[in-house]
Amino acid sequence: MLLLLGCAKQSTPQGGPIDEDPPNIISQYPENQSINTVPEEIIIEFDEYIKLDNPSKNIIITPRLDKDKIITTALKNRVRVDLNQELEENTTYVFNFQKSVQDASESNPAQNLKVVFSTGPTIDSLTVQGRVNVLFPDRNTNYRDVLIGLYRTQDTTDLFTSPPYYIGQADSTGNFQLENLREGEFLAYAWLDENNTLKAEGKNENFAFIKDTLTITPETEKLLHFNLAKSDQGEFKLNRSTESGSAYQLVFNKGLRDFALQHSTDYNLSFKINDDRVKIYSDQTIPDSLSLQIFATDSILQTVDSLVWAKFQESDRAKEELSVTVASGKSFFENLKMDLTFSKPLAAINYDSLQVVYDSAQFYQITPEMLSFKDSLRRDQLQIQLFVPDSLNQSIFTLSASDSTFQDVENQYNLQSITANFRKLKRESLADEISGSVNTGATNLIIQLLNSKEEVIKELEQSNQADFSFKLIEPGIYRLRVIEDTNGNGVWDPPNFATGRQPELVYYFLDPETQSKDITIRGGWTVGPLVIQSIPKSGILN
Incomplete structure (x- = not known):
């Protein structure tokens, strides 16, 4: 008996039904729908102990009151809201507690908990x-x-x-x-x-x-x-411009969408955009300051049009090494596209050491005809395109570039060799097609096929054409997204609050039965035709 008593422990009795009932109101002040009342506090009593869940966020108060002055407390079965401010005359106030008041044991929220009262003779309705x-x-x-x-x-x-x-x-x-x-x-x-x-x-x-x-x-x-939609609504401006080694740098107060420059000389200039900075390079030193007209655009299409005097002179500062990033690991069928990004604009390429290898002894030699730059003055983004016939049985193709293959505008070379693998897909493993139409009446459309990570896999830009088709697709789960490209610039444009410009509309295909965005497709399948419906613009519908 002594041993049993020594091992005994106190505990909460087990069993019994779980409390699933929400707390119910016993009394409140002021009473709901009261008129001609100007309370200094709101008090609500419930039939059980309660607690509060983030009342500063979850209690919605209209019209506007200063929430920093309001103190909300819970003690046992009572909620008290101290207003600590003057109320407007002849005004209906609504305190919507939503799910902020919960029972203390199981967190069941009080249902439809509202306190409505008027400081005047009527309740606004x-x-x-x-x-x-x-x-x-x-x-x-x-x-x-x-x-x-x-x-x-x-x-x-x-x-x-x-x-x-x-x-x-x-x-x-x-x-x-x-x-x-x-x-x-x-x-x-x-x-x-x-x-x-x-x-x-x-x-x-x-x-x-x-x-x-x-x-x-x-x-x-x-x-x-x-x-x-999300967009940076701040004013767009050029903060400063200064020499940066042998280059010239512009620093803006936020990221750029587009940049262009003009000058009336025979010097060859190029530039590199890095978020809110633009670095301009010359292929040679320039003894005098050079007049440059710059044109910059931010995400909401605000512009900076300015004249700067740039210097491109010899510098003792050590030059930045040339680095290369390759978007590797992608799959392809017949058309192999390889995107390379450089830390500085390129000046020259040694094609002899640039190849795509597909077994130990065979390769494709890259030629100038296979290359394209995004912009003639922005030679930091390079795409290499190569056609690989389906009859070639190898599955892994490797872009190979030895060191010193690429030379930048400051006469620096890539110090490391480059290898990037790409996987060739077999025709029989691919889905045949996803097709459909866009029922919006818009003239210009950007139709995007997205993977499960919301990454754009394929994209179509169409004018006066509602039907679309994506062919030979790797099996997987996809989504279809459509952008109404109102101004025809090939990209989505966000809202501009200052000018009153609404965002370009974006909508997805939704399965009419499940309302899911996901489209599952397998090898040999044909999906469609799918219909993508538009959505209303922001506004007063009636």
Whole structure:
């Protein structure tokens, strides 16, 4: 008996049903739908002990209050919200607790927990509803993090500078409804509030806006649609320009999309873009400063058009080594494309030491006709194209370049040899085709076939052509994405809030039965025809 008593332990009794019931309200102040009340705090009592889950994020308050002054606490079975600020006269306030109040034992959230009251004699009852869509969603995109904000037209703030007057939140499918609104004119925005500031970050958060003024009246029912996209909205400018060894460097305040330069001399110039920097090279020293007209464009098509005086002189600084990066490991059928990126623009290539080897004794000799540069002044991105007939049975093809094969504009050579392997696919292992049509009415389209990692495998640029076809595809899981290339520049253009330009629309094929984006294809299969439908533009739909 003594031994048994010594080994005994206290523990929580096991068994019994799991508590699946949400906490229920016993009493609250002010009572829901109260009028002519100006509370200093909100108090809600429940029928069991409760806890709070991130109330600063999960409690949505409209119209706007200063959340930094609000203190929310939970003690036993009571939630208390201290407002610590003045409320507007004749205004309906809504405190939507969503799932922030949960029971203490099993975290079951209180259902439909709202406190609505008015500081005046009536409760505002107008609503606005709609849908949000993220143009380039990733695997972790959560539509519940999308906020919808209404700003009064007389306000001087917007989604980048201050929280909105009215605010709502999308559900998991992207639908939303803002309730208890008053009559008036508003500007409507939406953003993916990943950092919980109740306003959008102009550099790294998806956002959308509606250009037209939203007029809310009892007679009109409004349906809104937002297409969210990410882009750096900051002003674009040239920060500085300076000599960099024997080259000349321009430093901008953010990344560049395009760059061009003009000069009225016989000197041969080239350049290298590295995010927010451009380094300009000359094939020889220049005794005097050279006048250069530069044209730079950022991601939202803001431009810098400036005149700089550049110097290209001898320098004692050690020259940067020439490095080469090859996008290796890709598969191909017949058309082998090899992309090489250099740390500086090239001046010359020794073709004798540049080959594609496919067994120990046989190779293709690379010739100038197989090469192409992205830009005649931007000779740092090189593509080598080679046709390999299906009758050749070897499966591995290796790009081989010895040291000193490539010479840059500063007379530096690649010091290391280069090898990169590519895998040739067999015709019988390939899927025959994915085909379909784009039902949008857009003139210019970019149609992309993506792999499971959202990488572009194949791409078509089409004008006045709705039908598409991708042939001879490696088996796997794919997605189809379409960009409405409104301006025909061959790339997707993001929104520009300052000028009111909306993003070019992007949409995916969705399986009409499962609503999945994934398309599974196997060897010998033909998939299609698939129909890709458009989506509404950002705006007021009715």
